[in-house]
């Protein structure tokens with residue numbers, strides 16, 4: 001197949017066309033048939049911590065169709081592909097706020113996926129950065145959530161709220177047995193784990209001469 005490969009670190013010149021064998025994904029990988037792509041200049045920390053002036057092309061952002069996904073990480077498609085097996089998505093309340101409209105697809109197309117939503121009333125991963133780098137000043141990371149089980153019902157799905165660890169097992173079994181799109185809302189504590197990108201807001205190392213006064217060694 002034809003592929004565009006990001007051959008080395010750098011600008012547009014580092015994108016090259018190549019013929020490569022069709023990728024064979026293992027569990028944890030996905031092959032996406034690309035329908036459109038753009039160049040991502042935004043996620044500047046992602047590659048080696050350099051900034052845009054040194055890292056002109058950081059990555060390639062794509063939209064396309066899932067061609068193969070042996071781990072079945074896309075629960076809606078996985079349920080269509082294997083209707084006899086449970087398909088369960090695990091999401092934070094922040095992530096759910098960005099994606100809950102997918103429930104409408106599941107209801108409309110009658111795809112009985114379960115989504116387990118961890119309701120801790122915060123964008124925890126972002127809040128951890130505000131603790132570590134902004135002296136506990138919070139902007140936009142404390143959420144005032146509605147009942148996500150209630151929203152699920154308003155969308156025509158089932159909604160279950162669980163407030164105690166001892167109820168999780170039965171609730172999950174019930175959610176799968178419903179054979180309808182079901183949101184299982186777990187009310188959880190606010191303790192925070194480690195940030196997933198420890199370097200996220202550290203001072204950058206800048207490479208161009210004109211920035212030499214702003215760089216860390």
Ligand SMILES: Cc1ncc(C[n+]2csc(CCOP(=O)(O)OP(=O)(O)O)c2C)c(N)n1
Pocket residue numbers: 091092093094095096098118120122123124125126
């Ligand atoms: C579409 C999108 N927007 C923004 C982000 C950046 N982001 C990473 S984690 C996070 C907060 C997630 O909060 P939540 O889902 O509630 O999980 P928690 O950390 O509280 O367990 C955000 C906004 C992202 N990953 N994807």
Ligand SMILES: [Mg+2]
Pocket residue numbers: 092093094118119120121122123124
């Ligand atoms: Mg959260």
